[in-house]
Amino acid sequence: MTAAQPPARERRFLGHPFGLSVLFLTEMWEMFSFFGMRALLVYYMTMRLDFGQEYASLVYGTYAAFVYFTPVFGGMVADRWLGKRRSVLIGASTMALGHFMMASPALFYPALATIALGNGLFLPSLASQIEGLYREGDPRRKSAYSIYYVGVNLGAFLAPLVCGFLGEAYGWHWGFTAAGVGMLASLLIYVAGSRHLPPEAARIAALPTPRKPLDRAVLSRLAFLGGIAAIVVLFRGAYEQVGNTIALWAEMGVDRQVTAGWSIPMAWFQALDPLMVFIATPLLVARWARLAKRGIDTPSLHRMAFGAAVVGLSYVLLAAVAAWSEARGIRANWLWLAGWFVLMTLGELYILPVGLGLFGHLAPEGFGATCIALWFFAGFFGNLLAGALGMLWSRLPHGGFFLLIGVVAGASAVLLLALGLRVGRTEKRDNPGLTATIS
CATH class of the missing domain: 1.20.1250.20 (MFS general substrate transporter like domains)
Incomplete structure (x- = not known):
């Protein structure tokens, strides 16, 4: 059975293959952890680490920039060497570790780097599995991305409410720990539901193929x-x-x-x-x-x-x-x-x-x-x-x-x-x- 030909009696999620619910919930909890930590980051630097405002803004911007930078290379690593599933597992585990490291001021910079690196493997490898849930020409494919985007924003909506409240009311380490727990939930959901996801495609050869002149x-x-x-x-x-x-x-x-x-x-x-x-x-x-x-x-x-x-x-x-x-x-x-x-x-x-x-x-x-x-x-x-x-x-x-x-x-x-x-x-x-x- 291939990803292009799902079983006739597949389990459904809002009229879509059940695997979409796995990707939806995995991404929702990943976004919960990411935006939960981000909601606290500037406050943590200025109030707990006593960073000056200018330096805190520079650190925040640099971290956010590398969150966008690492997926470019993470996608290449997933396609050529690790595969999508292994990349999601390694990326999610790495990000969870980074979120828990944030609870220690001494590990602040390594924690940011760890989260950014894990995100590079996780982000492109998860979303790219949506296509494999559908047959060629399946009209549900376009709406699948809209449903997936709801998961992104649901996690982003809940994160400041939970992590932000815990960080402000009980201590920054509680907010960062909640973000780490969210990332672990993302990892466990993905592992438990992986049987509903499309099989791995053959990875691209590491050597470049000849390309016609542009x-x-x-x-x-x-x-x-x-x-x-x-x-x-x-x-x-x-x-x-x-x-x-x-x-x-x-x-x-x-x-x-x-x-x-x-x-x-x-x-x-x-x-x-x-x-x-x-x-x-x-x-x-x-x-x-x-x-x-x-x-x-x-x-x-x-x-x-x-x-x-x-x-x-x-x-x-x-x-x-x-x-x-x-x-x-x-x-x-x-x-x-x-x-x-x-x-x-x-x-x-x-x-x-x-x-x-x-x-x-x-x-x-x-x-x-x-x-x-x-x-x-x-x-x-x-x-x-x-x-x-x-x-x-x-x-x-x-x-x-x-x-x-x-x-x-x-x-x-x-x-x-x-x-x-x-x-x-x-x-x-x-x-x-x-x-x-x-x-």
Whole structure:
């Protein structure tokens, strides 16, 4: 029996092969551990390790960058040598070890490196098993990724609520330990459900195979995607402030008092982003489907430019709130920060999922992994930029800092729109297939 021909009486999960539930739950708990640790990271560095804010932001950005960098090589290792299952097992075990190491201040840097390395093996090896659950041409395949993405955001939503609360209320080591327990749960679910997953495919030979010389169309397509990735680096420099300077502002610039005896834990605000993804994604998808039926299909680059502009606008509004609060020597009401997360996430949904899909659709034949790696590299350099920008947090007024971040996001919007308009004018003549695809 092959992965392309599942048994007629297979167990089902929401109408899909039961193996999807295994991947769903494995990824959900992995995201719980990852985002649980991330929700505490900046607070841990500034409050427990006594790092200066500038250095803490730089460490945060560097760590987040390498989380995007290691999967590029982890996927190659899985394809060529270890195989997907073994890579998931090694990656999950390594990440669990790293999360437990975080409970010890003396192991802080080795723990971050351990988690990033484990993530490199785990992340590409788990998601790539979805395809093997379906026959060729199975119409359920596309919706499988949407269900899987729900698992990602469910774990990201629960993590700050649980790990953040434990870290703030009972001690940082309890929050990190909870993240480690979540990673162990991910590993155990994968081991217990592995019989429902597709069999391992033959691994690619380690020696490179001869490749035809690249023609002009392929080079043009790769250069085009490289240009988009470079612009997305700017956007991520603004977007990735969520777990960095936004987290710091939630602690020092926001009045989180709800009742006389209770304040909202500062890490809980980071659960609003995945919560809004749950709420807004089906609404946006339905809206885009209705527009498509009416013959209105906005080009992908224009959608991405709109999303970057919305994120930029959200930071400009936050800058006004922060400046007004600072001028009066008070903290901003927590509702302003909650509202910012709503607006920012709406913008995010117009650029990040759309961009990932664009890179998948525009990848030339034989360059699929290369183009996805290019998208990961945008995340890598974008997080480095976010860390460098975060170093300005303690040098500028908070209102001025958020205004700067809004300008960075706005610049990416202008560049994406300019690139989209250029494609509309020139690529229709030189490469009509490209214009059709990005639309």
